[in-house]
Amino acid sequence: MTAVDPASGARDTVPQPAPAPVGLGAVVRRMRHHPLGLAGGGLLLLVVAFCYLGPVVWRTNQTDVNLLEAALPPGPAHPLGTDTNGFDVLGRLMEGGQVSLQIGLLAALFATTFGTVYGAVAGLAGGVVDGFMMRMVDVLLSVPFLFFVLILSARFDANAWTLALVIGAFSWLISARLVRGEVLTLRVREYVLAARVMGASRRRIIFTHLIPNALGVIVVNVTFQVADAVLVVAALGFLGFGLSYPTTDWGSQLASGVTYISADYWWLIYPVGGLIVLTVLALNLLADALRDAVGRKAD
């Protein structure tokens, strides 16, 4: 074929300058012109405000079981009805939301911190060490992650911290891959070579040069991971391997909705389901927008 695309052709031979690192200011400016990202950020703020400021405005008793008020449909006293223990559902959603969001954020932070360091070390080391470390990642990625998390949370008593640790322990793999990829392109840049020539230690190169410059990819990944972790916590709660009573989270609340599905207690399903979807959607939209703003493909 002789047809030449005018866009490619001669221009390809000119070496392209490496993309300049994107500063925080530029990211914020670009985010402002991203309606979906703004919507995601706004939604997320709403959900967080609902969970953490809501209880200040809407005070409910979430400690004493009141079976006389069990499973009331929505009404003036309880806008979203009550659950089968007599807890106000609206207040319960706020309380469960705090737990779900906390676990999600903690798990994502655990995973990203470990994955970042792992990926940076592998990428900088290269050679056999890199090969071995990344084959480990392949191995762990091949086993369905939910299985591990289920086995561990079934065996050990789950509280918010252990659950976040367990989820984090099996979700650092993607961040490790991403950061390694980023480090592979960064480590041949002049400033890293300069640091090496000046005799900087590996640790110094990793923490002061490589990780800060891979931060864009990392931040995008954290956002996606919070969304994933919120879903995993909900799945565990739903399958009955989540937090134990009286602690509650959205997944456990949904599970109790399932038990009474034939009784048609719709207010135990739709509000909490909607909140899960809304939160994950908001996080995904925000992450997509951040990825565009940072200007590099994160996957």
Next chain:
Amino acid sequence: MAWYIVRRLAVSVVVLLGISAVVFFLLHLVSDSPGRVVLGQRASPEAVAAFDHEHGFDRPVVVQYVSYLGQLLQGDLGRSYKLNQDVSTLLQQNAARSAMLSLAGLVLALVIAVPLGILQAVKRNSVVDRVATGAAYVLYATPAFLLGLVLIAVFSQQLDLLPAEASQSHSPWVVFTDPRSMALPVVTIAVTSIAIFSQYQRSSALDQLGQDYIRVARAKGLPERLVLTRHLLRNACLPLITLVGTMIPLLLAGNLIVESLFNYSGLGLLFLNSLHREDYPVLLAYTLIGGVLTVVGNFIADIAVALADRRIELAS
């Protein structure tokens, strides 16, 4: 090509060995005394010790791992602590049913997502495209258990159209023999995949639409229908092959949720019940099989892509 397959096989074997080691040591960490699990909480420590000794569970964990590997090579997956059956028998009883459920969901997802993605790419930024993309975002954020629950609430409770429980027959062919009872589980599995597949298909088709061969096909006056089916479809489906290969862990996890929600006896439900019973040989075998399927899936996907697209350089 042959050399590529051999090298790719070697890597797969190493990964498989790694998986078996990780899963084995993890489960050993979780439960180091099967005697306690088998004999119950009231058994005397002597009886537990005797049981562990008799079955070799008091040997060093590395020795146990090596002998487990030896058994694996002979096709012996161990024996269930609680059901007094061979694990391989248990898995065989349930595997076909799970596979049919996943397969039906996957086929349904592809049949809908591939044309949808191409339609979105051809009519990009139209109302159809925007609505479909929006729907994909929302469905992607919807966990399978929530979706299944809403489907049950609507189609089974409110409209009374479909049963809320999957067929309890033991035949793996229930998808065909009793489609009404399998409609909700299959749709639940398919919907999440549709959201992922259609977005991939859309962006892949968009890439292809800008290519020269499409312009040439259009310039020589080929009807648009043929441009799309004969030229675009083939090339735009390539990324999907890889995606389906990497989706296997996701499908297995999806089965876990859907089988539990619809009470469909398959591998997922077996896994959950074994989890409640602390039946570790079953958990070990199923997790291993999940790993094997993933590795095999990726392997087949790589080979399929290489076969479908001759331009891929296998030597590098």
